[in-house]
Structure formats: structure tokens, C-alpha cells
Amino acid sequence: xxxxxxxxxxxxxxxLSFDVPNKGAFIITGANGCGKTSLLTVLHxxxxxxxxxxxxxxxxxxxxxxxxxxxxxxxxxxxKIVSYRYNKIRWSATxxxxxxxxxxxxxxxxxxxxxxxxxxxTQDELKGLKKMPADQRLREFMNAVFDTDKFDNLYKIxxxxxxxVAHLIDRTPGEKKKTWYSEKAFSLxxxxxxxxxxxxxxxxxxxxxxxxxxxxxxxxxxxxxxFKQIENLSDLAPxxxxxxxxxxxxxxxxxxxxxxxxxxxxxxxSIHRNVYPTYAxxxxxxDEENSPDRLIFVEDISAKQCIDELxxxxxxxxxxxxxxxxxxxxxxxxxxxxxxxxxxxxxxSFVPALTRRMAVLDAxxxxxCLPPHVAAGHEAPxxxxxxxxxxSQRTQVEFLPWTPEVGLCExxxxxxxTHRQGIQTFTGTANxxxxxxxxxxxxxxxxxxxxxxxxxxxxxxxxxxxxxKAWSPERAHExxxxxxxxxxxxxxxxxxxxxxxxxxx
Numbered sequence: 001x002x003x004x005x006x007x008x009x010x011x012x013x014x015x016l017s018f019d020v021p022n023k024g025a026f027i028i029t030g031a032n033g034c035g036k037t038s039l040l041t042v043l044h045x046x047x048x049x050x051x052x053x054x055x056x057x058x059x060x061x062x063x064x065x066x067x068x069x070x071x072x073x074x075x076x077x078x079x080k081i082v083s084y085r086y087n088k089i090r091w092s093a094t095x096x097x098x099x100x101x102x103x104x105x106x107x108x109x110x111x112x113x114x115x116x117x118x119x120x121x122t123q124d125e126l127k128g129l130k131k132m133p134a135d136q137r138l139r140e141f142m143n144a145v146f147d148t149d150k151f152d153n154l155y156k157i158x159x160x161x162x163x164x165v166a167h168l169i170d171r172t173p174g175e176k177k178k179t180w181y182s183e184k185a186f187s188l189x190x191x192x193x194x195x196x197x198x199x200x201x202x203x204x205x206x207x208x209x210x211x212x213x214x215x216x217x218x219x220x221x222x223x224x225x226x227f228k229q230i231e232n233l234s235d236l237a238p239x240x241x242x243x244x245x246x247x248x249x250x251x252x253x254x255x256x257x258x259x260x261x262x263x264x265x266x267x268x269x270s271i272h273r274n275v276y277p278t279y280a281x282x283x284x285x286x287d288e289e290n291s292p293d294r295l296i297f298v299e300d301i302s303a304k305q306c307i308d309e310l311x312x313x314x315x316x317x318x319x320x321x322x323x324x325x326x327x328x329x330x331x332x333x334x335x336x337x338x339x340x341x342x343x344x345x346x347x348x349s350f351v352p353a354l355t356r357r358m359a360v361l362d363a364x365x366x367x368x369c370l371p372p373h374v375a376a377g378h379e380a381p382x383x384x385x386x387x388x389x390x391x392s393q394r395t396q397v398e399f400l401p402w403t404p405e406v407g408l409c410e411x412x413x414x415x416x417x418t419h420r421q422g423i424q425t426f427t428g429t430a431n432x433x434x435x436x437x438x439x440x441x442x443x444x445x446x447x448x449x450x451x452x453x454x455x456x457x458x459x460x461x462x463x464x465x466x467x468x469k470a471w472s473p474e475r476a477h478e479x480x481x482x483x484x485x486x487x488x489x490x491x492x493x494x495x496x497x498x499x500x501x502x503x504x505x
Contacts, residue, residue, distance in 0.1 A: 003046070003077055003105040007269075010056070010071040011038050014267030020105070020208065025227065025234040025241040027254050029280055030262030035269045039262070040111070040210050040244060042073055045084075046102045047109020047208065052084070052091045077101045106240070107206040114214055115195040118183040131155040131180075134167060141197040145226045146190070155180075167194065189217040193226060200233050200241075207239040213246070220249030227254065252277045272339075278332040279339060282346060291352045293327030296503060297334045297344055297359045301474075302404035304331045305481035307360055307503070313489060314500040329504060337365035341389035344396060358396050358503055362403040364451070369397070398502055401488060401495065405454040408484045412439035412457075419487075423461070426483045427476075429468050434461060 003020040007013050013035040020043065030036050041055030048054075056068060073091075074083040082098035084091045093099035133139075134154040142151035153170040167186075171179040183191060196214060203209055211230070215223045227243060227250060234241045242260075245251065251259065254277075261272040261280040272279065298304050311329050318326060334340045344359045351357055361369065369390040374380045383391065390397055402410065411419050416439045424432055438460065442453040458480060465476035489496045 002079075003075070005039075005042050005076075006072075006074040007035070007038065007042055008070075008072045010068060010073065011035070012264060012267065013038055013269055016262075016269035016271070018271055021240050021242075023234065023238040023240055024258070025231040025243065026258050026260050027227070027251055027280075028242050028244050028260045028262070029246060029251060031264070031282075034262040034264040036244060036262050039269075040212065040242070043208065043242070044109060044111045044210060045073075046075070046105045048111070051111075056086075056091075075102050075105075077105045106208040107204045109208045109210075110199065111210045111212065112196060112199050112214075113212045114192045114217065118186070118191060131157050131168060131170075135201070137201050138194070138197055141201065141229055142190070142194060144229055145193050145197075145222055147221070147225065187217075189219070189222065192217050193222075196226075197229075200230060203233060203237045203239050203241075205237050205239060207237065209239060209241045211241060211243045213244055215245055215247045215250060220247065223247055223250045224253045231258075248281055251280050272335075275335055275339070276333045279334050279343060282343060282350065291355045292330040293355065294329040294504060295347075295351060295355050295357050296329065296331045297340050297347075297357070298331060299333070299335065299337055299340055299362055299365075301333060302477070302481055303360065303362060303400065304333050305478045306400060306404055306485050307331045309482045309485040310496070310500055311504060313485070313496075314504050327504065337361045337368065338386055338389075341369070341386060341393070341397070344393055345389060358398065359393070360398050360400060360503070363400055364403045364406070366399050398499060401492065401499075402484075403451060403454075404481055404484060405458045406442065406451060407488075408480060409439060409442050409454040409457055411484065411487060413443065422487070423465075423480065423483050426486065427465050427469065427479045429465050431468075432461065432464055 002022070005016075005018050005020070007016040007018075012033050016035055016039060018039060028036060028040075038056070041051055044055065045051040052073075056071075068086045069088070072083055072085055074081060078101075080098055080101045082101055083094050085094070086092075132155060134151075134156045139151045139154050142154065143149055150169065153173050155168045155170060156165050157168065158165055166183060168180045168182050171181055186194070192214060196211070200209070214226070218226065223245075230241050230243065243250075256274045256276060259273070259275050259277065259280050261275050263270045263272060296307055298307060308331055311331075315326060334343045340359050340361060344357060347357050365386075368384070369386050371383055371387050371391055372381060401407070412434060416434055416436050420432055420434045423434075424430060438457055441457060442450045445453055458477065459473075462473055462476040462480055465471065465479060466473045469476070471479075
């Protein structure tokens with residue numbers, strides 16, 4: 001079921017618009033004060049009528065304390081709309097006839113926080129009550145998260161008169177004389193994960209589950225394994241799980257499609273999806289002691305591979321010339337050219353001053369970034385956001401001579417036989433099949449259609465190399481970008497040295 005929420009004038013949020021994913025597990029993150037907690041409260045309201053009262057305590061505009069008098073929260077559920085406003089007493093719905101539609105968006109909505117409560121049986125209960133094997137799925141879940149097999153011996157007992165279930169671990173499996181340890185001996189992380197696991201294993205088809213910063217008591221490796229289990233369970237249900245976190249280890253471990261990043265620009269909150277982990281981690285301060293001398297921001301993996309190859313060649317040339325003192329260089333993938341320019345501007349607040357920050361954009365971004373030429377006597381037009389960002393940072397922004405995949409396809413299209421042989425020699429691969437029609441398939445296309453076609457061609461060639469060399473697809477793709485850079489170095493030595501000098505010297 002399609003669910004969309006809009007928030008305005010609530011705490012730090014002037015405006016926020018969010019489409020709730022229909023299924024899957026997602027990391028939701030952002031800097032402190034970005035509006036994440038308020039958003040999660042608004043989502044929780046779709047399952048808990050008292051969510052606003054608990055998560056958005058009322059205040060008055062006149063006091064200026066927690067003022068929510070002008071706040072508006074709007075839900076669109078399957079094209080039906082309902083808005084909530086605070087009337088100094090409670091949150092009321094408009095129109096009232098639609099007040100129940102939020103309850104129909106998901107089969108259930110639960111807000112799951114870390115719970116380390118311990119159920120401790122007495123000695124009499126331990127002796128007198130039957131110990132039953134714990135749910136096999138819970139055993140497997142715990143073993144997977146903690147990378148162990150000790151939870152194969154997890155048992156449970158029902159505590160009569162208390163309505164509680166206590167868990168125990170058999171310390172002497174296979175022996176007649178039993179020794180147990182109870183939840184009292186569980187670590188904080190084990191308790192939190194077990195309580196969470198019991199909830200996750202009961203998730204319903206079409207449910208929405210919000211998991212709030214569960215990583216507090218877990219080692220980073222366990223955090224990553226836990227999210228893998230959450231992914232698996234969300235697929236099985238299927239349902240939607242939003243995991244709120246600031247864990248850099250967890251954010252770095254997930255794929256782009258699993259990341260939702262909230263960015264608050266003076267109250268206007270943007271929701272970024274499918275972002276690279278580097279972009280989502282920008283609110284975490286770079287460690288000054290470990291910061292590189294040069295930090296280069298690029299749009300995607302292909303651009304990173306090109307810059308890394310250019311750096312290798314720059315190092316090799318300088319060493320051959322006797323220059324052994326070189327800066328440390330780190331290339332970070334950010335996203336589209338707009339995101340790279342924004343990130344470059346924002347990074348001055350968290351990157352140490354001694355680190356030189358640069359952005360290298362693909363060639364096709366030039367048209368959108370360069371200000372238009374203004375003839376003498378004519379008024380300059382209002383600049384677009386990318387043009388303003390570029391103009392204010394032009395000494396820190398460079399462009400590649402091509403968009404990487406397009407550049408490789410242009411080489412092949414110009415002389416497919418020569419460059420097929422060149423790629424084979426460069427990669428140590430024989431009998432590559434690169435039909436002329438494939439090499440020139442991008443001709444006649446423009447913009448995104450051309451870029452997508454070139455990416456497909458490069459993927460096909462990389463797949464052949466990977467199969468023949470028993471390489472990963474990533475390594476094969478990297479070798480193609482390396483070939484592109486080598487050809488540019490040969491064809492345009494002055495231009496390549498000029499770019500290397502600006503980036504690395």
C-alpha cells in the first residue's frame with residue numbers, strides 16, 4: 001500500500017516529504033537535528049494512536065518552548081489524505097472522516113527500541129519447571145548475529161503466576177547433571193538482540209517496523225550481521241524495516257539501495273536515497289590524525305577508478321624522477337555532480353584544514369556547472385544552484401576529459417580492432433568479443449540514454465574479462481578504466497600531467 005507523509009513547521013523541520021518504502025530493510029540516518037526522530041514518530045503514528053502524545057510533547061507558540069502550534073502532519077494513503085494539527089489540547093484530524101486511514105497503511109506498525117530487561121527465575125523455579133527448547137528460529141537468529149553456536153543450547157521456561165518466559169543456556173549439553181546460566185548472565189548485547197529477535201521473527205506480511213539505534217551495545221561486526229538477518233526476515237515476511245543508526249561501520253557495510261539519508265538545510269529536509277556511504281557519513285567528523293593530504297570527491301566508482309589509476313601513474317612518474325616525498329591521497333565516491341559540489345562545500349566544516357579538498361566531475365557535468373557566457377552590455381542571468389556552487393569553488397573543481405564509460409566506448413567506436421587488442425594486452429585476456437555494432441551502439445543517443453548504453457557495453461566487456469581471468473566484475477571493470485586512463489596519458493600527455501599536478505601536487 002502506498003504511504004506518503006509530509007511534515008511542516010515541526011521542531012527543526014520546516015518541510016519534509018517522505019515516501020514510505022513498500023518492503024525491504026533500510027538504514028535511515030542523518031546528522032543530529034536533521035529531523036529523523038520526528039519523522040520516525042510520524043511513521044509510528046500509523047500504528048500507535050498515542051505516538052504524537054509520546055513523541056511530540058505539546059507546547060504553545062507563545063512560550064517558545066516545544067512550540068508546535070503551526071505544525072502540520074499530512075498522510076496520503078492510497079490517494080486519500082488526512083492532516084493533523086495541534087489545537088493546544090490534542091492532535092486533531094482533518095477531515096475527521098479520514099482519521100482512520102493511517103491505520104490501514106500497514107498490517108501493523110511497531111517501534112522497536114533496545115530492551116535489556118532480564119527475566120530471572122528463582123532457584124525453585126529453575127528446579128521445578130520443565131525446560132523446553134527455545135524457538136529454533138530464535139536459536140539460529142542469535143547464532144547468526146553473534147557468530148557462534150552456543151545458542152543451540154538455548155532453552156526457555158514458563159514462569160507460572162508471572163506470565164513471563166525466562167531463557168537459559170545449557171552449559172553441560174549431553175550430560176545428566178545439568179548446569180545452566182540464566183538471563184542474569186547474558187551480556188547487554190545478547191539481551192537486546194534476543195528481545196529484538198523475538199519481535200522480528202513475528203513480523204507480519206505488509207508490516208512497518210522501526211528499529212531505533214539498536215547498535216549501542218553491539219560490536220560493529222555484530223551490528224552488520226544483525227542487519228543481514230533483518231534483511232532476510234524482511235524479505236521473508238515481506239515487510240518494511242527502517243533501522244535508525246549513526247553507526248559508521250553499519251552504514252559502510254550496506255549497499256546504496258539500503259541507505260536513506262536525511263539532510264536538513266535550514267529546516268528544509270531532503271530525503272536522499274541510493275546514496276554512497278561517504279555521503280551518508282558526512283556528519284561524522286574526519287579523524288585529524290588519519291586524514292589524508294588530498295581528499296578528492298567524485299561521482300561514481302568509475303570516476304574513482306580513473307582517479308586512482310591516474311594517481312598510480314603520477315606516483316610512478318615522480319619516483320622515476322627521484323621524487324620520493326609524496327602526499328597521501330584518498331578518493332571518495334559521493335554521488336551525482338550536484339551532490340559532489342554540495343559535499344565539497346559542506347566538507348570544509350568537518351575535514352581538517354590541512355587536508356586539501358578537491359572535486360573531480362565527469363565531463364558531461366561541465367554544461368550544467370559552467371556559468372553562461374554574457375555578452376558585453378547584457379545582464380547576467382540568475383545562476384542555477386550547480387552554477388553557484390561551481391562559481392564559489394572553481395579553484396577546487398576539475399573535470400575529467402570524458403565521462404568514463406562514454407570515453408571508453410568512444411575509443412572503441414573510433415577503432416574497435418586496435419582497442420580490442422589493446423584491452424586484451426592490457427588485461428592479459430584473449431579472444432574478447434567486441435562487435436562493432438556494440439562499440440557504436442551509443443552513437444545517435446544523447447544524455448542519460450547514451451550514458452546508460454555505454455555502461456551496458458562496458459559491463460558486457462568486463463563480464464567477459466571476469467570470466468576469462470576468474471576475476472570479480474569489479475576488478476575487470478577497474479582494468480577497463482585503467483586502460484582508458486593509459487590511452488589518455490599516451491594521447492594527451494600535457495593535459496594529463498596538468499590534471500595530475502592540480503590534484504596531487
